[in-house]
Amino acid sequence: MIEVKNLSKSFGEKGVLSDLNFSVSHGQSVAIVGKSGAGKSVLLKCLIGLVKPDEGTIYVDNKLINSMNFGQLQEIRSNIGMVFQFGALFDSMTVGENISLALQKLTKLSSDEIKERVYNSLEEVDMVNTEDLMPSELSGGMKKRVGIARAIAIKPAYLFYDEPTTGLDPVMTDSINRLILKFQDTGEVTSVIITHEMRTVYDVADRVLLLHGGEIWFDGRPEEIKNSDDLVVQQFVTGNSTLV
Amino acid sequence: MFRFLFYPANLLIDSLEGVGRYVELMASMFRSIFSWHKYLSLTIDHLFHIGVLSIPIVILTSLFSGMVTSVQAAYQFESGFVPNWFVGSIVGESVLLELAPMMTALVMTGRIGATIAAEIGTMRVSEQIDALESLSFDPVSFLILPRILAAAIMFPVLIIIADCFGIIGGLFAAVNAMDVSSLEFIRGLRNWFRPFDAWFGLIKGLFFGVAITSIACYQGYYTSGGATGVGKSTTATVVISCVAIVFLDYILAAILL
Numbered sequence: 001m002i003e004v005k006n007l008s009k010s011f012g013e014k015g016v017l018s019d020l021n022f023s024v025s026h027g028q029s030v031a032i033v034g035k036s037g038a039g040k041s042v043l044l045k046c047l048i049g050l051v052k053p054d055e056g057t058i059y060v061d062n063k064l065i066n067s068m069n070f071g072q073l074q075e076i077r078s079n080i081g082m083v084f085q086f087g088a089l090f091d092s093m094t095v096g097e098n099i100s101l102a103l104q105k106l107t108k109l110s111s112d113e114i115k116e117r118v119y120n121s122l123e124e125v126d127m128v129n130t131e132d133l134m135p136s137e138l139s140g141g142m143k144k145r146v147g148i149a150r151a152i153a154i155k156p157a158y159l160f161y162d163e164p165t166t167g168l169d170p171v172m173t174d175s176i177n178r179l180i181l182k183f184q185d186t187g188e189v190t191s192v193i194i195t196h197e198m199r200t201v202y203d204v205a206d207r208v209l210l211l212h213g214g215e216i217w218f219d220g221r222p223e224e225i226k227n228s229d230d231l232v233v234q235q236f237v238t239g240n241s242t243l244v
Numbered sequence: 245m246f247r248f249l250f251y252p253a254n255l256l257i258d259s260l261e262g263v264g265r266y267v268e269l270m271a272s273m274f275r276s277i278f279s280w281h282k283y284l285s286l287t288i289d290h291l292f293h294i295g296v297l298s299i300p301i302v303i304l305t306s307l308f309s310g311m312v313t314s315v316q317a318a319y320q321f322e323s324g325f326v327p328n329w330f331v332g333s334i335v336g337e338s339v340l341l342e343l344a345p346m347m348t349a350l351v352m353t354g355r356i357g358a359t360i361a362a363e364i365g366t367m368r369v370s371e372q373i374d375a376l377e378s379l380s381f382d383p384v385s386f387l388i389l390p391r392i393l394a395a396a397i398m399f400p401v402l403i404i405i406a407d408c409f410g411i412i413g414g415l416f417a418a419v420n421a422m423d424v425s426s427l428e429f430i431r432g433l434r435n436w437f438r439p440f441d442a443w444f445g446l447i448k449g450l451f452f453g454v455a456i457t458s459i460a461c462y463q464g465y466y467t468s469g470g471a472t473g474v475g476k477s478t479t480a481t482v483v484i485s486c487v488a489i490v491f492l493d494y495i496l497a498a499i500l501l
């Protein structure tokens with residue numbers, strides 16, 4: 001359960017988010033859409049305490065994120081898997097090390113169990129036997145999938161995806177959408193998916209928020225956003241830049 | 245239109261802000277210093293990268309700076325008032341006090357400072373630092389502490405190596421370029437040798453090492469603006485480190501000598 005109340009954030013003079021209110025309940029998969037630069041990544045980073053909001057409160061599992069010290073944040077974060085836009089793999093480490101790093105720190109697994117967990121995570125994203133590759137040897141789509149494997153390896157209750165399908169070919173997009181759905185279907189995971197691809201929204205989300213001008217412009221089901229007659233929503237859904 | 249009038253004021257404010265953030269970053273690093281054992285294996289990696297891999301370039305630069313000191317001393321002795329064996333004293337003093345620490349620090353600014361700034365800066369702009377944090381790691385202690393610890397350990401070692409090779413270079417040039425036997429050179433060397441000079445060089449090395457790596461880590465950590473940003477941080481690291489080194493050089497000499 002995530003609850004965001006009156007969240008505002010600006011960088012210097014530049015307002016990015018103003019007075020956002022929404023909540024995500026257990027097991028939901030929520031897509032947050034919006035133009036580039038709308039503040040989607042900033043919002044997601046606020047949710048795990050990487051960016052401190054100027055105003056407002058954020059509760060994850062009824063715990064207030066804003067005022068947490070580092071130790072308390074660590075505890076919350078060990079339950080959240082974050083998939084970064086370009087994978088954000090540590091480029092001085094192999095794929096296997098990227099995934100085992102957090103396991104060594106957050107779990108009490110033995111090294112054999114960690115090895116197995118790494119293997120299983122890579123299997124989930126269809127990337128077996130890549131443990132010894134360096135991130136520089138992977139394509140963009142492979143990096144994203146390893147990023148997903150790293151996020152799911154700690155078996156989190158929340159999965160946050162930052163543009164998981166942006167810039168990928170249609171086939172890879174589909175395979176990543178299926179991955180997200182697969183984790184979602186276990187029923188134990190709450191997902192927040194940032195994207196500006198409507199296809200991903202229709203495929204995986206059961207609710208969609210449109211971020212526009214720092215505010216939540218639309219909040220509803222994917223079918224509803226398709227049929228909305230609001231111009232801003234229409235513009236985004238159809239990709240027609242002449243509407244507004 | 246009159247914005248350029250405010251330029252010096254803005255520059256001052258920006259640099260004070262920078263100093264503030266630097267101090268803050270160092271403070272949060274020192275808070276984790278008691279858990280240094282958790283970062284031992286990382287520190288060992290950096291000992292290798294900062295220390296061992298720098299040995300060839302340190303040998304090369306110190307060798308030549310020792311040689312050039314010798315040749316220039318000989319040139320100044322041409323008048324004949326000063327006995328030739330004094331060249332050993334000159335080389336010894338200059339290498340131990342100034343040349344070895346200074347040359348090592350400047351070379352390491354290019355080799356280590358720039359590398360660290362680029363590494364950490366790239367991690368910042370490609371969200372790897374955010375990723376570390378999202379995986380419950382403290383990026384400050386994970387990335388910065390091991391590098392600064394490694395530099396604090398390795399710089400004095402590199403200075404000792406530079407001392408040795410600086411003096412060897414001086415000896416070699418003296419024997420070749422002027423009428424000094426190696427025995428005479430060593431006599432000059434021992435005549436003026438004060439153990440404190442060697443210690444002073446090591447202390448300088450320690451300060452230079454911590455200054456270079458902490459400036460580089462700071463610049464890298466606060467990089468923004470993609471690849472251009474990484475370039476800017478790297479440049480800033482080299483420039484600021486060089487200034488910091490000569491400044492520290494003066495301060496330490498004024499206090500300790």
Ligand SMILES: Nc1ncnc2c1ncn2[C@@H]1O[C@H](COP(=O)(O)OP(=O)(O)O)[C@@H](O)[C@H]1O
Pocket residue numbers: 011016034035036037038039040041042043
């Ligand atoms: N650390 C930061 N410092 C200053 N400005 C930032 C920072 N992070 C994001 N911004 C600004 O906030 C706005 C929203 O960014 P972001 O959330 O990354 O957009 P997107 O919706 O494409 O993910 C952008 O205009 C960006 O320039």
Ligand SMILES: [Mg+2]
Pocket residue numbers: 040041042085162163
């Ligand atoms: Mg983004």
